[in-house]
Amino acid sequence: xxxxxxVTKADYYEVLSVSRTASDQELKSAYxxxxxxxxxxxxxxxxxxxxxxxxxxxxxxxxxxPEKRAAYxxxxxxxxxxxxxxxxxxxDFQDLGDIFGDLFGFNMGGGSRRQSRVQKGRDxxxxxxxxxxxxxxxxxxxxxxxxxxxxxxxxxLGTANGRGPSTCKQCNxxxxxxxxxxxxxxARTCSVCGGTGSVISDPCKTCRGDGRTERExxxxxxxxxxxxxxxxxxxxxxxxxxxxxGPSGDLYIVLAVKPHKFFARDGHDLHCQIPVSIAQAALGxxxxxxxxxxxxxxxxxxxxxxxxxxxxxxxxxxYLNEHGRGDLIAQxxxxxxxxxxxxxxxxxxxxxxxxxxxxxxxxxxxxEKVKEIFT
Numbered sequence: 001x002x003x004x005x006x007v008t009k010a011d012y013y014e015v016l017s018v019s020r021t022a023s024d025q026e027l028k029s030a031y032x033x034x035x036x037x038x039x040x041x042x043x044x045x046x047x048x049x050x051x052x053x054x055x056x057x058x059x060x061x062x063x064x065x066p067e068k069r070a071a072y073x074x075x076x077x078x079x080x081x082x083x084x085x086x087x088x089x090x091x092d093f094q095d096l097g098d099i100f101g102d103l104f105g106f107n108m109g110g111g112s113r114r115q116s117r118v119q120k121g122r123d124x125x126x127x128x129x130x131x132x133x134x135x136x137x138x139x140x141x142x143x144x145x146x147x148x149x150x151x152x153x154x155x156x157l158g159t160a161n162g163r164g165p166s167t168c169k170q171c172n173x174x175x176x177x178x179x180x181x182x183x184x185x186x187a188r189t190c191s192v193c194g195g196t197g198s199v200i201s202d203p204c205k206t207c208r209g210d211g212r213t214e215r216e217x218x219x220x221x222x223x224x225x226x227x228x229x230x231x232x233x234x235x236x237x238x239x240x241x242x243x244x245x246g247p248s249g250d251l252y253i254v255l256a257v258k259p260h261k262f263f264a265r266d267g268h269d270l271h272c273q274i275p276v277s278i279a280q281a282a283l284g285x286x287x288x289x290x291x292x293x294x295x296x297x298x299x300x301x302x303x304x305x306x307x308x309x310x311x312x313x314x315x316x317x318x319y320l321n322e323h324g325r326g327d328l329i330a331q332x333x334x335x336x337x338x339x340x341x342x343x344x345x346x347x348x349x350x351x352x353x354x355x356x357x358x359x360x361x362x363x364x365x366x367x368e369k370v371k372e373i374f375t
Contacts (some may be wrong), residue, residue: 009077012059020073024064031060121148121240121249128253130223132260136292136317138225145219145251148212148240154204156245158211165198173197212241221253226268226320231255262290268317268326273333276300281334289330291315298330306334 013020016030034056036042043049062068062080071079126145150156157164167173171190175197178187189195203209219238227233232252239249264271274289284302288295291312298310309331316326340348 010055012063012072015056015059016063022063027060027063031056031064035060118244118246119242120247121242123249124239124251126251126253127256128221129256129258131258132263132265133292134223135227135255135257136225138227139223141221141223142218143221143253144216145238146214146216147238147251149215149217150241151204151207151211151213153206154211156211156241158200158204158207158209158244160202160204165196165200168193168197168199171197211244219251223255224320226318226325227255227257228265229255229257231320263292265317268319270316270326270328272328272330274298274330275333275335276304277335278337280304281306281332291328300332304332304334306332308332 013022016022016027016034018026018030022030035053038049038053038056040046040050040053062072068080124145124147126143128141128143130139151158154160154162159165168175168190170192171177175190175193175195176187177190190197193199200209204211207213219235221233221235223233232254235251235253237248238251241248262272270292272289274287276285276287279285280287280300281304282302284304285300287298287300289298293315296312296315298312309329312328312330314325315328318325337344
């Protein structure tokens with residue numbers, strides 16, 4: 001009399017190490033981790049690893065299908081006893097392609113993964129240095145760049161005969177070569193055509209089959225008012241032409257601004273220092289100061305101290321692509337004369353003697369304040 005051994009199958013949720021409420025994404029992530037660990041390609045000759053791989057594949061095949069999972073949750077293995085018997089005991093090939101494609105670089109699905117020969121062209125960068133005033137008020141100029149453009153000898157086809165690429169004989173235009181590996185039918189990218197499905201057997205001598213050549217091109221550039229150091233201006237489709245008739249990349253113009261000899265920029269405001277005489281600071285005056293648009297009058301009130309700042313509205317930098325502009329901030333710097341005539345010295349001496357204590361601090365007053373600080 002013969003007896004048969006009762007083999008208890010492991011719970012599918014335990015096989016994948018997930019909870020019974022696991023989402024589809026959690027199931028897929030768990031299966032991906034285990035399948036990569038026990039995949040036969042990673043464990044050649046290891047029968048135990050192959051069995052583990054089959055076990056987790058079977059579990060994922062059931063739990064990833066809503067109907068099979070519902071039956072399994074209600075009746076256990078009895079509810080899906082036919083799901084893993086007969087035919088292919090593993091997960092759908094297309095699903096395996098999603099899971100293993102990034103790891104092993106092949107396509108498990110039945111669909112074609114032919115790569116398009118048409119690609120977008122490369123983006124280009126051009127560094128343009130402009131004057132300070134040009135950044136403030138804008139300008140129009142022309143630049144010359146070198147970029148890839150369609151070859152004039154082959155009209156961008158890349159072939160000498162003008163007929164375009166021919167079908168790759170290695171993969172028959174599919175872009176993939178399929179072969180058997182263990183119990184998988186695997187499709188790898190064709191090494192002859194690089195996955196495009198076509199080859200150029202008679203390349204153009206000018207572009208050597210690329211379909212493009214480098215040529216100089218002149219572009220009119222419009223710099224808006226208010227740009228600053230590092231501003232990028234994008235010109236769409238002015239970069240390299242894409243291979244095989246693909247769209248052109250973009251051109252990015254990156255601005256560098258020369259410093260000004262008199263003005264300093266802070267955002268949209270301009271700063272400058274204006275020298276005045278002692279008499280102008282003490283008595284007040286109206287002086288002409290430079291701006292980026294010519295001279296303007298600045299009123300200096302009586303008793304102005306060195307370092308005081310005066311704000312002149314709307315004399316600064318225009319807001320980029322907006323209305324309005326910043327201010328000009330002029331800082332007064334009182335100049336002390338270095339050389340005086342005898343008459344000038346006498347007059348200053350008399351002035352000093354006539355000034356009250358409120359206007360002229362005495363040395364004693366300074367020493368008293370310092371003493372108070374330290375005591």
